[in-house]
C-alpha cells in the first residue's frame with residue numbers, strides 16, 4: 420500500500436481525463452491520473468477511432484465491390500474481405516494512439532496509475548490495481564469515468580447479442596445483422612456492416628432515425644440506407660431474441676447477430692459516487708458552467724455529465740477545468756459544440772437550428788448545384804446557414820453530404836468568431852470544393868446566391 424498526495428487527481432483517462440491531466444501537467448500542477456484500461460478511454464479504444472476505422476474499411480470495400488457497375492469505366496474482380504485482418508489493422512491504430520497519449524502524459528510530468536479508483540471521502544480515493552493498492556489524497560478531484568452501453572434486460576449482451584464494443588472486434592461479417600436503436604452508433608456501425616455485405620435491419624423505437632438531429636438533415640441518410648439495402652423499422656420495439664430471430668412488436672427479423680445501441684449510461688458504480696451524495700441530473704452528475712459538482716474541489720467532465728456525449732466536448736471541459744485548477748480565470752464560453760454523425764452521407768450540426776432562432780434568416784445550398792460534389796458522384800445533401808435577421812450574425816450552420824465532417828471546423832470557427840452572412844459571403848472559398856456550398860448558402864440567405 421502506497422500513499423500519494425497530489426494537487427489534482429483525475430479519475431479516468433478518456434478524452435476528458437487525459438486532456439485535463441496533460442493541460443494541468445503543462446501548467447505545473449502536480450497531477451495523478453488513474454485508469455484500469457489503456458489510455459484513451461471509450462473514444463480511442465472502443466469508440467470514435469475504431470468505429471471510423473471500420474467505416475473506412477467498409478467504404479473502400481463497398482466502392483471496390485460496386486466499381487464495375489459505376490460510370491467511371493473501372494472494372495475490378497469481386498473483392499473479398501478478411502475482417503480479422505481489418506480488426507488487427509484497427510487495433511494497431513489504437514495501440515499507436517494509446518502509446519501516444521501515455522507519452523504526452525509523461526512529457527507533461529503526470530503520474531499514471533493503472534487501477535480502478537473508489538472514493539473514501541471527498542478528498543481521498545483508494546486505487547486497486549494489478550500489483551499494488553494506493554490511497555490518494557488530492558486537493559482537487561476530477562471525475563471523468565465516462566459511459567458504457569445500455570443493456571436491455573431482454574437482450575443481454577453475450578455471444579450473439581452485441582454491444583458496440585463487440586461489434587468493432589468481430590472476426591467475420593455477419594450474414595444478417597439486426598440493429599436495435601437507429602441513433603449515432605447503430606447507424607454508423609450498421610451502415611458499415613451493410614457495406615461489408617450484411618443484410619442489416621434497423622429497429623428504431625422513434626418515428627424516424629437519428630431523432631437527435633433535425634429531420635431535414637436525416638432524410639438523405641434515410642434515403643441512402645435504402646440504396647445500401649438496409650431495412651428500417653420505425654415505431655418498433657424489440658422484444659427478445661431466440662433461435663436466430665429477433666421478435667419485435669411489429670414482426671420478426673431473422674438475424675445471426677443483434678447489435679444493441681440504445682444509448683449509454685454514466686460509469687458511476689465502480690467509483691463510488693453514491694457515497695459522496697453529489698447532486699445529480701437524472702442519471703448523470705450535475706455540474707455548473709465550470710464543471711464543478713455540488714461538492715467543493717470535486718469536478719466532473721465528459722460523458723458522466725450527460726449529453727452531448729462527445730469526445731471533443733469532454734476534451735474542452737477537461738482543458739477548462741485544468742486551467743481553473745491552475746488558477747486561471749476561465750469559464751465555459753463556447754458558442755457551439757459541433758456534432759458530426761459519420762453516416763453515409765455524413766451530418767454536421769453546429770449551433771442553432773432555424774426553429775430555435777426568432778426571426779431567422781436561413782440560406783440553404785444543395786450539393787446538386789456544386790461542381791465538386793458532381794465529380795465525386797454524390798450530389799445528395801446541402802449546407803444550411805442560420806442567421807439572426809436583426810444583425811445577420813451567423814448562429815447556426817448545418818450540412819449533410821459525403822465528407823462534410825471536414826467542413827465542421829469552418830462552421831464552428833465562423834460561429835465562434837461571430838461571423839455575419841456578409842463575412843462568409845465575401846470570403847473567397849477555393850474552387851472546386853464542397854466548402855463553396857457554405858459561401859453560397861450565406862449568399863442565398865442575403866438573396867445574392869450566384870450558382871442557383
Ligand code: FAD
Nearest residue numbers: 431433435460461462466467536564565721722728729730
Ligand atoms: P470515456 O472515454 O468513456 O473514458 C472514461 C475512462 O474512465 C475509461 O477509460 C474507463 O476505464 C475509466 N474509468 C471508469 N471507471 C473508473 C474508475 N472507477 N477508476 C478509474 N478509471 C475509471 N464521440 C465523438 O465525439 N465522435 C465520435 O465519432 C464518436 N464515436 C463513438 C463511437 C462509439 C462506438 C462510441 C461507443 C462512442 C463514440 N463517441 C464519439 C463518444 C465518445 O467516445 C465519448 O463521448 C467520449 O469517449 C467520452 O469521454 P470521457 O473522457 O468522458 O469518457
Ligand code: NAD
Nearest residue numbers: 600601602603604605623624625680681682683728759760
Ligand atoms: P443514441 O441516443 O444516439 O441513439 C439511441 C437510439 O436508440 C435512439 O434513436 C432511440 O430512440 C433508440 N432506442 C432507445 N431504446 C430503444 C428500444 N428499446 N428499441 C429500439 N430503439 C430504441 O445512442 P447511441 O447510438 O447508443 O450512442 C450513444 C452516444 O454516443 C450518443 O448520444 C453520442 O453522444 C455518442 N456517439 C457519438 C458519435 C459521433 O459523435 N459521431 C458516434 C457514436 C456515439
